[in-house]
Amino acid sequence: MTFTRALSQVISVVTPLALAPLLLGWVNQVRAWLSNRRGPGILQPYRMLHKLFNKDSVMADSASSLFRFAPYAIFGCMLLANAIIPTLSTDLPLASAADAIALVGLLALARVFISLAAMDIGTAFGTLGARREMLVGFLAEPALLTVLFSASLNGKSTALATIVEAVVHRDFAIYPSLVFAGMAFTLVYLAENSRVPVDNPSTHLELTMIHEAMILEYSGRHLALMEWAAALKLFAYSTLGIALFLPWGIGQRATPSSLLFSLPSLALKLVVIGAVLALVETFSAKLRIFRVPEFLATAFLLGVIGMLTHILLGA
Amino acid sequence: MDIANLELDVSAMPAEFTLFRGEVSSDEWSTAAFAIAEDHGRLVSLWGNQRGDGTFVLSSVYDIGALIWLDLPLAKGSISYPDISGLFPSANRLQRAVGDLLGLEAAGAADSRPWLNHRMWPADYFPLRKANSGKEEFADDLADDYQFVQVLGDGVHEIAVGPVHAGIIEPGHFRFSVVGEKTLRLEERLGYTHKGVDKAFEQLFAVDGYRLAGRMSGDSTVAYAWSYCMSLENIWNWKLPERATWLRAIALERERIANHLGDLGALGNDAGFAFGLSQFMRLKEDVLRLNKKLFSHRFMMDYICPGGVERDVDADGLAVILAQCAVVEEEVRTLQKIYDDHSGLQDRFMTTGIVTFDVATKLGLTGMAGRASGIIHDVRIDASCAPYSKMDVHVSSRETGDVCARVDVRFDELFESLRLIRNLIGNLPMGAIRTEYVERGPEGSGAGWIEGWRGGIFTALYVDSKGQISRCHVHDPSWQNWPVIEYAVIGDIVPDFPLINKSFNLSYSGHDR
Numbered sequence: 092m093t094f095t096r097a098l099s100q101v102i103s104v105v106t107p108l109a110l111a112p113l114l115l116g117w118v119n120q121v122r123a124w125l126s127n128r129r130g131p132g133i134l135q136p137y138r139m140l141h142k143l144f145n146k147d148s149v150m151a152d153s154a155s156s157l158f159r160f161a162p163y164a165i166f167g168c169m170l171l172a173n174a175i176i177p178t179l180s181t182d183l184p185l186a187s188a189a190d191a192i193a194l195v196g197l198l199a200l201a202r203v204f205i206s207l208a209a210m211d212i213g214t215a216f217g218t219l220g221a222r223r224e225m226l227v228g229f230l231a232e233p234a235l236l237t238v239l240f241s242a243s244l245n246g247k248s249t250a251l252a253t254i255v256e257a258v259v260h261r262d263f264a265i266y267p268s269l270v271f272a273g274m275a276f277t278l279v280y281l282a283e284n285s286r287v288p289v290d291n292p293s294t295h296l297e298l299t300m301i302h303e304a305m306i307l308e309y310s311g312r313h314l315a316l317m318e319w320a321a322a323l324k325l326f327a328y329s330t331l332g333i334a335l336f337l338p339w340g341i342g343q344r345a346t347p348s349s350l351l352f353s354l355p356s357l358a359l360k361l362v363v364i365g366a367v368l369a370l371v372e373t374f375s376a377k378l379r380i381f382r383v384p385e386f387l388a389t390a391f392l393l394g395v396i397g398m399l400t401h402i403l404l405g406a
Numbered sequence: 407m408d409i410a411n412l413e414l415d416v417s418a419m420p421a422e423f424t425l426f427r428g429e430v431s432s433d434e435w436s437t438a439a440f441a442i443a444e445d446h447g448r449l450v451s452l453w454g455n456q457r458g459d460g461t462f463v464l465s466s467v468y469d470i471g472a473l474i475w476l477d478l479p480l481a482k483g484s485i486s487y488p489d490i491s492g493l494f495p496s497a498n499r500l501q502r503a504v505g506d507l508l509g510l511e512a513a514g515a516a517d518s519r520p521w522l523n524h525r526m527w528p529a530d531y532f533p534l535r536k537a538n539s540g541k542e543e544f545a546d547d548l549a550d551d552y553q554f555v556q557v558l559g560d561g562v563h564e565i566a567v568g569p570v571h572a573g574i575i576e577p578g579h580f581r582f583s584v585v586g587e588k589t590l591r592l593e594e595r596l597g598y599t600h601k602g603v604d605k606a607f608e609q610l611f612a613v614d615g616y617r618l619a620g621r622m623s624g625d626s627t628v629a630y631a632w633s634y635c636m637s638l639e640n641i642w643n644w645k646l647p648e649r650a651t652w653l654r655a656i657a658l659e660r661e662r663i664a665n666h667l668g669d670l671g672a673l674g675n676d677a678g679f680a681f682g683l684s685q686f687m688r689l690k691e692d693v694l695r696l697n698k699k700l701f702s703h704r705f706m707m708d709y710i711c712p713g714g715v716e717r718d719v720d721a722d723g724l725a726v727i728l729a730q731c732a733v734v735e736e737e738v739r740t741l742q743k744i745y746d747d748h749s750g751l752q753d754r755f756m757t758t759g760i761v762t763f764d765v766a767t768k769l770g771l772t773g774m775a776g777r778a779s780g781i782i783h784d785v786r787i788d789a790s791c792a793p794y795s796k797m798d799v800h801v802s803s804r805e806t807g808d809v810c811a812r813v814d815v816r817f818d819e820l821f822e823s824l825r826l827i828r829n830l831i832g833n834l835p836m837g838a839i840r841t842e843y844v845e846r847g848p849e850g851s852g853a854g855w856i857e858g859w860r861g862g863i864f865t866a867l868y869v870d871s872k873g874q875i876s877r878c879h880v881h882d883p884s885w886q887n888w889p890v891i892e893y894a895v896i897g898d899i900v901p902d903f904p905l906i907n908k909s910f911n912l913s914y915s916g917h918d919r
Contacts, residue, residue: 126684215565219900288750291678295573296904298565299676307572376750377678380587380901 095346100174100184102350107173111326112136112319114361119293121369136322140315148311151212161208162309162316168201169323178330179350179357180342181252190249191239194331195232198283201320202228209305216297220304223380227282227289227301230387235279237394241272242335244401251331255338267404271397273336278390280332282383284325286368288375289383292321299377329364333357412438416474421640423789424472425853435464435478436488442468443493448770448783450855451864451881452490452500454508456536462510465879466490466497467853467864473789475853475866480510489515496770496886507534507604522597522918525550533605540605557583557591565900569598576914580903587899592892599918607878612638612847612869613712615878619865620707622880623916628654628661629858630865630880630916631710636791636854637867638712642847648835650714651792656727656830657706657715659823662859663734664693664705666820669911673813674745676905677754685741689734696730699723714840724831731824742817755810759894759906762807771890773861773883775910778815779807785857797829809909819859847873860884860913882916 116133123130150159175189175197189197206224209217243249245266246257258269282289285302294300300307306317334341340356342349378386416428430438447470455463457479464478464487478487489512491498501512502521509532512518520529525548527533533540557564562585569577577598583591603622607615619634620627632654639646667690674682694704700723701709702716709716719727745751761771766779776783784801786794802818804811847869854865861883868877887910894906 122680126681127688128684215563215567219565287678293680294678295571296676297567297572298903299901300572303572373681375678376674376748376754378750379754380899382753 096184098347099180099350102347103179103183104170104174106354107178107323107326107330108170110361111173111322112140114326114329114365115322117362117365118325118369118372121366122372125369125373136318140319143310143315143318144312146311148309148313151214151308153211153213154308155211158208158211158308159313161204161211162313162320164204165201166316166320166323168197168204169320169327172197172201172327173323173330175251176327176330177252177255177334177338177341179353180344181255182342182344183252186252187250191243191251191254192236192249194251195235195239198324198327199228199232201324205305205317209308212308214308216300216304216307219298220301220307223301224305226380227383227387230384230391231279231282234275234387234390234394235283237391237398238272238276238279238335241268241394241397241401244268244398251334255334255341256343258335258338259341259343266401268397268401269336271393271400273332275390275393275397276332276335278386278393280328281368281371282387282390284328285321287372288378289386291377329361330357332364333360412441412474414438414474414476416476419475419640419852420643421473421853422636422791422795423855425475426472427475427477429477429479432478432488435466435476436490438468438476439466439490439493442470442474445470446767448772449490449494449496449886450862451866451879451885452497452504453866453879453881454504454510454534455868455877455879456508456534458536460536462508464504464510465866467866469783469788471788473853473855485509486511486513488513491515491517494770495768496889499889500885506532508532509535519553522600524552524597524600526600533602540602552595554581554593554595555591559585561585562590569595578914582900582903584900587901589895589898589900589903592895592903594888594892596888596914597918599915601915601919603919604877604879607875610875611873612641612867612875613873615867615875616711617708619878619880620710622919623882623913624705624707625665626661626858626860626863626882626913626916627705627707628657628710629856629863631708632658633854633856633858633863633865634867634878634880635710635712636856637852637865638854638869640852640854641850641867641869644713644841646714646792646841647838648792649718649837650839650841652830652834653715653719653839654710655793656719656827657701657709658856658858659827659830660693660697660727661706662823663820663827664690664697665859665911666816666823667693667734667738669908670741670745670813670816670820672908672911673755673809673905674751676908677751679748679751682741682745682751685737689737692730693734696726700727711840713842714838716840718839724834728828728831731827735821735824738817738820745813752810754902754905755813756808758809758902759891759898759909760806760808761890761894763805765893766807766890769890769893770886772886773857774815774819774859775812775887775890776861777801777803778811780805785855785862789855791856793830797826799826809905812909858883860911861887880916880919882913884912884914884917887912888917 116136120130120133174185175194206221209221242254246253290301309317342353414428416426419425419427447468450467450469452466461482462480467475499521504510506520506523527544565582567580569579579595581593616631616634620631622630667686671683671686697706698704761779763780782803786799800822802815849871851868856863864881866879870876
């Protein structure tokens with residue numbers, strides 16, 4: 092029993108680790124298709140990780156140990172975040188170890204590390220990126236919290252597993268509070284994962300970058316960890332979205348076989364989410380940086396409306 | 407402006423456009439500049455030359471409705487001439503370049519820092535002097551102590567960008583002084599692609615120089631080659647067969663189309679709209695591939711040659727060009743609608759990087775960017791040569807001077823170029839495509855002026871009695887427009903710079919020479 096539970100937990104950690112680059116590859120491939128390009132194929136992120144892990148890592152002379160340590164810390168944070176989120180099952184050993192607020196804290200910890208590492212070298216771009224990341228972060232975090240609170244009102248608990256079970260066991264209907272929370276979550280999702288219209292993951296214009304500016308000085312295995320962590324973050328946010336708003340199909344027992352049964356529904360949902368993300372990115376232009384606060388304030392507002400709706404309507 | 411009011415001893419030179427030339431004294435150099443500036447004349451170019459007897463001549467060309475070319479011979483041993491950058495701000499960098507290459511000093515200039523010399527050669531070495539070969543080698547540890555202008559104040563900090571960039575673009579250094587995200591000041595430093603083209607010209611025969619001219623800036627190779635060939639044909643007084651000039655114009659308009667397509671796509675991409683890039687690049691690629699097929703080279707390099715063009719386009723080829731015009735026009739109309747209706751894109755384009763008419767006039771903004779700020783000049787009309795003199799070119803312009811205006815002007819010019827190509831093909835005369843010429847004409851000097859896609863490209867060519875180039879100065883409109891970007895970004899936010907820069911899309915290579 093303990094062994095199968097432990098094995099289940101391992102599977103639910105390895106799955107994001109293995110599939111996160113695939114999700115990124117899928118989004119990039121759909122983006123390519125939508126602009127009439129052939130695209131590099133969905134396995135491209137794996138090839139890139141393989142390439143980067145085999146390259147030497149170059150360190151700036153001014154780099155401190157923080158710069159060296161940050162990729163591991165960030166990667167660890169993202170991996171742990173994926174372990175907390177009920178991706179394949181709600182009944183996992185680690186599920187009770189942390190709730191939604193701890194998840195937000197974990198993501199914030201990664202943000203602190205990436206920003207500090209960016210400023211550590213002392214180049215203008217790193218500082219520029221870190222400054223903008225903090226601007227996005229301090230607006231996105233409260234918006235994300237309101238989303239999580241709206242969702243937690245259903246199960247009267249901030250534990251993610253309880254939230255999922257509460258939604259699954261209710262009648263299938265459109266709940267206004269969840270619709271508002273869902274809209275807010277979509278905006279936060281775009282901002283937090285450095286996607287268009289807030290940031291552009293494919294840009295190499297130094298002066299417009301946010302996430303790319305922060306990891307500009309990384310190379311080799313450190314860059315590989317940073318890229319992988321970014322993919323894990325996208326995966327974590329995607330599965331968090333699934334857990335909060337589309338939880339049907341997530342297993343409720345912690346046996347390896349039940350996990351395997353919930354894998355197809357997870358894959359299907361991720362394919363759809365990836366395609367929608369690519370569609371949104373293709374149709375949007377990037378916002379001026381000073382429009383980003385408006386964008387995230389809208390997310391916050393929608394989250395608050397979601398909470399109020401639940402309290403007023405009870406739905 | 408009436409040339410008579412200048413009270414200068416000038417005479418008309420043989421050229422397809424109106425060109426006067428005269429020698430002036432040091433005082434006349436200044437008074438002429440003053441009078442031309444007063445009357446809103448424009449500085450086209452400025453360069454120096456060393457004569458066989460070792461004395462120096464400084465030359466400038468102004469556009470006052472007609473072109474006027476002034477030569478200021480300096481006395482033996484003298485290296486000083488009066489500064490005109492107070493009247494024409496665009497002369498500042500041109501004068502500094504003359505200082506770096508020839509060692510002449512603009513007396514009274516406020517800014518005398520080096521420009522092209524990044525201490526790749528010593529401060530007392532001047533590559534364009536006849537005594538130097540330009541091939542001397544120097545230690546590479548010379549100290550480069552270029553002083554940027556410092557902005558002081560609470561919270562002001564500098565962002566240094568380039569010359570090595572994260573993307574694949576030409577090298578240039580940009581020093582921003584910012585508060586938060588707001589740009590207080592931008593200072594450019596260029597010259598990283600200085601190749602010594604002026605010196606390289608001096609080793610070539612005049613009939614071969616067009617190939618080097620066509621390599622000054624690859625995206626404008628047709629305009630450069632035409633400008634060079636025009637100056638040579640003016641010196642040797644060659645008359646071109648009509649069909650040759652018609653074919654040249656088709657090539658020039660196709661070059662404009664290809665560049666505008668590429669820029670429109672890149673402008674979308676720089677605003678995060680990658681869809682635009684892939685669509686416009688697809689169209690541009692079609693144009694380039696047809697170039698390769700019909701003109702032997704994707705950018706039509708070496709297509710224009712002294713006396714005409716390298717190869718004829720047959721009736722089938724012309725039909726393919728017409729068919730492509732139709733496809734490009736239809737698709738670009740659709741894409742223009744997508745751009746115009748996209749609120750996110752328009753929000754980025756509008757009010758970004760404004761260059762008002764007054765600033766543009768004062769700084770001498772020229773070409774396509776100038777037309778987007780309401781300066782309605784186009785060499786195809788102002789100094790039109792065949793076949794443009796027989797055509798009705800519609801000039802597009804905007805008043806707002808922002809990125810959006812430069813996008814709109816590009817769309818307009820693209821459609822206009824498609825229309826011109828249809829007209830050119832419809833009226834294409836039959837006959838030879840190249841004039842029969844003798845290898846060696848008389849010695850002399852002459853000028854060529856052609857509207858490239860960025861703006862007017864001016865060539866001043868000096869040929870000696872052996873048919874060899876003794877000096878060739880090829881001027882890119884980017885010399886005028888680079889300093890204007892420093893003004894366009896003031897008050898804008900830092901992340902908008904790539905968009906503003908791309909909306910001008912100036913040449914580094916053509917500028918650095």
